[in-house]
Amino acid sequence: MTEKLLTIDGLTKAYPGVVANDKVSFGIDAGEVHALLGENGAGKSTLVKMIYGLVRPDAGNMTLMGNAFSPPEPRVARAAGVAMVFQHFSLFEALTVAENITLGMENPPKHRELSARITKVSHDYGLPLDPERLVGELSAGERQRVEIIRCLLQDPKLLIMDEPTSVLTPQEVEVLFHTLRQLSSEGTAILYISHKLDEIRDICDSATVLRHGVVVDTCNPREKSARELAEMMVGSALHEPLRDAQAFGDVVLELKGLSVPSATQFGTSLKSVNMTVRAGEILGIGGVAGNGQDELLAAMSGETPSADTTVTFDGNGIGTLGPNERRALGILAAPEERLGHAAAPDMSLTENALLTAAFRENLVKNGFVDWASTRTFAKRVIKEFDVRTPGTRTAARALSGGNLQKFVIGREVLQTPRVLVVNQPTWGVDASAAAQIRQSLMDLAASGAAVVVISQDLDELMEVSDNFCALNEGHLTRPHPAKGLTVEEIGLMLGGMEEQEAANA
Amino acid sequence: MDLSAINPVLLVASLMIAATPILLAAIGELVVERAGVLNLGVEGMMIIGAICGFAIAVETGSPLVGFVGAAFAGAALSLLFAFLTQIMLANQVASGLALTLFGLGLSALIGQGYAGQKPPPTPRLDLPVLSDMPVLGQVLFSHDPMVYFAIAMIAATWAVLKYSRVGLILRAVGENHDAAHALGYKVVRIRILAIMFGGACAGLGGAYLSLIRVPQWTEGMTAGAGWIALAIVVFASWKPWRVMLGAYLFGGVTVLQFNLQAAGVSIPVQYLSMAPYVITILVLVIMSSSKSRAALNAPAALGRIFHATH
Structure with missing residues (x-):
């Protein structure tokens, strides 16, 4: 040529x-x-x-x-x-x-x-x-x-x-x-x-x-x-996420036969989902978009209430509790859609920090917002998660996708959750920021929290998770240890072939 | 009370006339909203069309020239709205309300010398045979040309939106202006043209009031017709034929309540006067609520300001 x-x-x-x-x-x-x-x-x-x-x-x-x-x-x-x-x-x-x-x-x-x-x-x-x-x-x-x-x-x-x-x-x-x-x-x-x-x-x-x-x-x-x-x-040596193998604690969050009909016409219904996650464990949930990821996150965060006993926390049924009550217990979530779901686009970072952290960080006193401590908390998120922004007054919309994602994840992680559920934590985020987010999730698990990572990025799931399940048309497969899973096995799980294979074996 | 004084043939014939101003204004606003712009200035553009059409028709002696002038006047006023919202990126709701107030004031100023005058008459359709048919002739074939023009506009708008590439682009702009921009469509230009079309239609609707329906000039003569047109567009789920249904329903109840008043029905006049508004909105609300997908019909970018980011 x-x-x-x-x-x-x-x-x-x-x-x-x-x-x-x-x-x-x-x-x-x-x-x-x-x-x-x-x-x-x-x-x-x-x-x-x-x-x-x-x-x-x-x-x-x-x-x-x-x-x-x-x-x-x-x-x-x-x-x-x-x-x-x-x-x-x-x-x-x-x-x-x-x-x-x-x-x-x-x-x-x-x-x-x-x-x-x-x-x-x-x-x-x-x-x-x-x-x-x-x-x-x-x-x-x-x-x-x-x-x-x-x-x-x-x-x-x-x-x-x-x-x-x-x-x-x-x-x-x-x-x-x-x-x-x-x-x-x-x-x-x-x-x-x-x-x-x-x-x-x-x-x-x-x-x-x-x-x-x-x-x-x-x-x-x-x-x-x-x-x-x-x-x-x-332009510098890359920091790769690291974590030490450790023993898991007790089961913290459990889903038992959870079925949730889809709320919207274009959604997917969850069909009798069973899932357990233990203290210190990272459970990875893979699957192609639109197989019930949003619905699963909503069922765990409390956005979608369900029957009392289908969602248990430390053995107590919490299915009917709403998001704020679950936050009080220590169940936090970072949904996939950054603008509009995880963060209010036109509100400042301080205001966005308040939205989920109000209760656990005591940012509201007698019904009045304590702006000083809210700002301090927002600044802490920005500092510890290296969010690149002119300041806490910047509107969430003005941040690049990767920076906003770091802010959203940081906001939840810094509230020291007992359970953290994240959906697509590194979607559209560059390599170094993604590594940083993954590291923070691993550190959180190492400190004894249970972490559920829902993602379509299989490399990411293989990197961070201890156990791996796949979501297919609202069905969740049994968990497999993430170490040693081959790409073919994962592909079969994602395609919903696992159950048939189990039947043949 | 003498209900037999109400002639059903005359009733149907006059409901078409009563509905035409709203029909014209509503189809224009439908196009504007399908392009993703909410122009609340319909009332103002209508009344400017009413006085300009009236004045021009009186001065030239030709109702046709009056209508054309009214369309230009409405479009010119809408250009002000287009400039504010599309170029200066002002809030559409506030700009639209201001446009209505401005139009009402300006029309009163222009109309000072015209109160009490008579406009030149608009000829009616007179087709041999067809117009002479009993009932049908009077209902369908004896109106002024604008009645048919309004119906033709509905059909044309429907066909253009559904089948043509122009209509597809217009819907795309109203659905997701960022995506349309990314594909290289001129969002602002398309919206300005849609706004001008809406202004021209509202102007025609207003001129129909002052030249044919009433026919004379009085201050504030639109009396909320522009607002009804706006409501009809929303409750008709942004569908042209439903807009026509809504407008004819409104026109029908308006004419009927006049007739009932004349017949001396023992319902207080105030209730009868509010009936067209209440009934039109009720019927359209019921129609649009029964469909679970009604919300999907709303142009997704409606009322949102488009700012081309680099």
Whole structure:
């Protein structure tokens, strides 16, 4: 290949107070899978937004297939053959799959023809989809398929993928990688952004590492270890989560035959879930999004009340207690949705700290808020969990995802819970922040608390958990010791195959 | 009391006329809300349309020119709202309320010289054979062109929203403006156009009041019709045909209660006058509550301010 498909030369973009990209240069060949690595806030998003025409660079040039390329808007970028799968899905829930796909196309064909093409392309690439379904009814993995198919229908020359695997099972990741390899062999270049270094080493031909908006290195990821890559991103030695093996205490929280009908039309009902977690234990719960994770967390946190004896704490039935009563007992939770569920977006960090910590930290006296001690508590969370924010007055919405996640987890951990339930604790969080969050969960367990980690990131679950269960369509499997589980065994558990296997054995 | 004095044919014929102003204003507001903008200034845009249409028709002698002028006047006033909410990112509820108050005041100022005058008459449809049919001719084929225009607008809006790409983009913008922006659609431009369409429709609705329904100019003559149009849009679950149903229901009860008043029914007049409002809202509330998915029909970005982040 003599000519690069896309060349980026000296791209610079500054926002007030921060230079997001500083003279970034690299090139991508046709058919190449090129990784873009960097911590949260390293400038990856800004860079791809410039390539996709959402952001205009302050300086620098891009060349696409030999022609100067400076898309003023995504339309132009798409017409030139650049397609993008977004990290935060850019989908419309009240519209159908076909309508969503039409909206992303320049010259959409007639509805019937489009439906046929969606069905065909989705089968060709092993990503089956029904074009007539409402996107609101789809799981996160299926929603991602919609985005990918939307891109594929335009025969892109360059496909940008921002964190594509965070919501997929290992099997689905395999399918996706198969799709990507197929595309790459057909000559499509792929710009791949991910925090998962093993994946990058698996699929990418080359990698550009960004740190604070500057290209620090370009390398072949297959020649580097995951650790070396991570250290390039962070710029210092990576701290890996550590914990000592220890004996567990008594059972703290137990679910017995818990069945909860789904509250919403798009939810999943829990079906006779049994689960125990002991003091000092970390129980990992895996599963693809939409298999009852939110419902399980809500049943434990008290958001969804259930029959008295189906949830027991220290042997006492607490099923009918609400979240604040459970918090008083020491059962805390950090739900998945950071903005709107775990934190109120437009309220300050101080106010958000008050929302869950009011009782355990005695922040309310005689019905009046003790703002001084609330602020002190918020500052403590910010300091101990290295939340990067101008101060406690900042609105939760203004924090980056990773920083807000650190705040949300820190807020619960610092209340010294007896049981902590977290859902997707490191979703969209960069490697070093994720390591920090995992370490805090392990430290919490080491100090004698019971921790339930619900996550779709299996590497994370294998790293932190003592025992592992899988959630599949509202059923929870029996726990298995996490050490020694193979990827295939996990995949079978996630797919709901375990029960059948047990029956055959 | 003499109920036999109420002529059912005349009743149906006049309910269509009574419903038309609200129908026009409501279909405009439906489009605005589907684009994710809540414009509470319908009343103000209607009354500006009423006086501008009236004044222009009187000065030119042509009701058609009056209607066109009213549409432009409504759209011009809505541009003020568009500027405040889409460019200056002001709060939509406050801006909409201000627009109504401003419109009421401005219309009184413009209308000072026009009270008591007669507008040029608008010709009615007169089709040979069809218009002469008994009953049907009077109910369906003897109205002024605006009645049919309003119904055509409902049909056109429905078809555009359901089948066309423009309609799909409009719904997408109202559903999730950030995603629409990420796909490269001009959220602000689309919304400004929708707001202007809403303003033009409200202006037409107002002009219908002053040129055909009443027909004369009095201060504050819209008398809450804009608010009813707003309520109808919400309770009709943002669906064009249901908007028409709501507007005709309102028009029907309005005409019926006039007739009952004239017939001397022994119900206090105040109750009869409030009946159209109460009954319309009750019926539409019941209709929209029976569907569990009604909330899903609401445009998800309704009333939210869009700020393009880089």
